[in-house]
Amino acid sequence: MDKNIKLKILDVVYPGKGLARLDGCVVFIRGVLPGEVVTARIIKQRKNFAEAELISIDEPSPSRIEPFCPLAGTCPGCSYQHIDYEEELRIKDAQFTDLLRRIGHIEDPPSLPPVPSPLPLGYRNKITLHSSHDFTISGDKSRRTSLGYFALDNRSIIDIPSCPLAVDGINHQLQKLRRDHKFISGLKDGQNLSLRQTKADGTIFWLEGSPPENTRLTEETCLGPVQVSYKSFFQVNIPIADALMRRVMEIISEIQPSAVIDLYCGIGLFALAAGKAGIPAVLGIDRNKAAIRAARRNAKNLDLPGLRFEMMTARDGLKFGLSPLKSEEATLIVDPPRAGLPKEIIALIAEDKPGTVIYISCAPDTLARDAARLSNAGYRIEKTQIFDMFPRTPYFESITVFTITGRTIREESNQ
Numbered sequence: 001m002d003k004n005i006k007l008k009i010l011d012v013v014y015p016g017k018g019l020a021r022l023d024g025c026v027v028f029i030r031g032v033l034p035g036e037v038v039t040a041r042i043i044k045q046r047k048n049f050a051e052a053e054l055i056s057i058d059e060p061s062p063s064r065i066e067p068f069c070p071l072a073g074t075c076p077g078c079s080y081q082h083i084d085y086e087e088e089l090r091i092k093d094a095q096f097t098d099l100l101r102r103i104g105h106i107e108d109p110p111s112l113p114p115v116p117s118p119l120p121l122g123y124r125n126k127i128t129l130h131s132s133h134d135f136t137i138s139g140d141k142s143r144r145t146s147l148g149y150f151a152l153d154n155r156s157i158i159d160i161p162s163c164p165l166a167v168d169g170i171n172h173q174l175q176k177l178r179r180d181h182k183f184i185s186g187l188k189d190g191q192n193l194s195l196r197q198t199k200a201d202g203t204i205f206w207l208e209g210s211p212p213e214n215t216r217l218t219e220e221t222c223l224g225p226v227q228v229s230y231k232s233f234f235q236v237n238i239p240i241a242d243a244l245m246r247r248v249m250e251i252i253s254e255i256q257p258s259a260v261i262d263l264y265c266g267i268g269l270f271a272l273a274a275g276k277a278g279i280p281a282v283l284g285i286d287r288n289k290a291a292i293r294a295a296r297r298n299a300k301n302l303d304l305p306g307l308r309f310e311m312m313t314a315r316d317g318l319k320f321g322l323s324p325l326k327s328e329e330a331t332l333i334v335d336p337p338r339a340g341l342p343k344e345i346i347a348l349i350a351e352d353k354p355g356t357v358i359y360i361s362c363a364p365d366t367l368a369r370d371a372a373r374l375s376n377a378g379y380r381i382e383k384t385q386i387f388d389m390f391p392r393t394p395y396f397e398s399i400t401v402f403t404i405t406g407r408t409i410r411e412e413s414n415q
């Protein structure tokens with residue numbers, strides 16, 4: 001375990017670790033690039049693989065760049081800050097295809113080119129930091145409070161003076177709060193601080209358990225201004241959220257479904273996009289009350305009277321929206337949390353068999369699993385594409401269009 005070893009990096013696999021082989025055994029290592037030769041040390045030996053720590057880079061890749069943050073290597077957020085952005089996109093696209101092949105059993109996924117983020121840094125409109133009291137032996141009086149992200153061990157907190165992924169307004173506000181001794185000393189151990197920015201509202205912040213003064217925010221999108229509750233989910237990278245909505249509008253305009261259900265609709269972005277694409281009957285479902293309230297207001301403000309939003313679980317929503325979905329002419333949009341679609345949701349889709357399923361995903365591994373299940377239910381992938389919502393991190397968003405076998409949509413993306 002202690003001795004230094006040489007590794008040739010074969011690939012960088014999802015979510016963000018370099019892969020090498022040593023005597024036939026797989027070794028994972030952070031902070032490397034495909035093709036590099038590095039010196040490392042094994043830090044964990046498991047049954048089927050080992051984990052190594054980087055000591056030095058002996059043959060660097062031409063795509064290696066200087067990290068942009070002093071916390072590189074310590075903060076687990078930006079796994080890709082040593083890679084130029086073009087190579088990062090290539091790596092993410094290759095990972096996506098690999099997951100669809102290995103887990104989804106889709107031999108040759110029909111992929112469109114990845115959509116890059118216009119801003120590779122300074123794009124996040126929301127961050128959440130956690131406070132931690134580091135006690136010294138003299139107890140409470142000499143207490144030092146850290147305010148930051150979870151470290152790799154998922155327990156300790158890395159103090160974050162500013163985050164290069166966040167928009168400038170958030171970093172200014174964070175620095176102001178950090179200079180405010182009264183604010184910092186009033187933080188409870190483990191308490192969360194969220195900072196959020198919109199063009200219309202500026203930067204707001206709130207502590208866990210106490211809402212901000214302004215709970216209704218307005219976000220500028222390609223559909224027009226939309227209302228968002230501070231409590232509901234909203235996409236973190238607005239230009240990429242716009243690209244997703246435009247793509248959904250293109251797909252919907254092409255297939256002209258008789259009805260659309262937007263499951264896991266949040267404040268209604270994709271349902272609103274379907275309404276804007278001219279579909280008269282659209283139903284949005286989400287279990288978050290604040291999100292559904294905002295979605296209803298958004299449909300009204302954008303003059304889309306044919307849109308309906310209901311607060312219920314995805315399972316109840318599918319049962320409730322049953323009749324419009326039981327048609328080849330219907331389209332189901334799903335944008336689930338990272339865990340993907342539960343088996344019972346896939347079973348309900350398999351029963352109803354809407355002609356098209358537009359699957360928006362922030363977790364390519366669960367998407368790939370669900371792609372295999374949807375294939376078993378008679379669907380095939382028409383088109384798939386990644387949208388880089390989270391540059392410099394190992395994560396990305398994607399849109400995959402599934403059609404029931406025997407049906408095709410003709411369309412070309414210009415994204």
Ligand SMILES: C[S@@+](CC[C@H](N)C(=O)[O-])C[C@H]1O[C@@H](n2cnc3c(N)ncnc32)[C@H](O)[C@@H]1O
Nearest residue numbers: 233264265266269286287288313314335336337
């Ligand atoms: C990834 S977000 C997508 C939101 C929306 N499509 C957007 O782009 O703003 C997932 C959403 O699923 C909702 N959700 C999570 N589990 C759910 C469930 N079992 N039933 C209904 N909604 C659920 C959450 O409230 C959240 O709004």
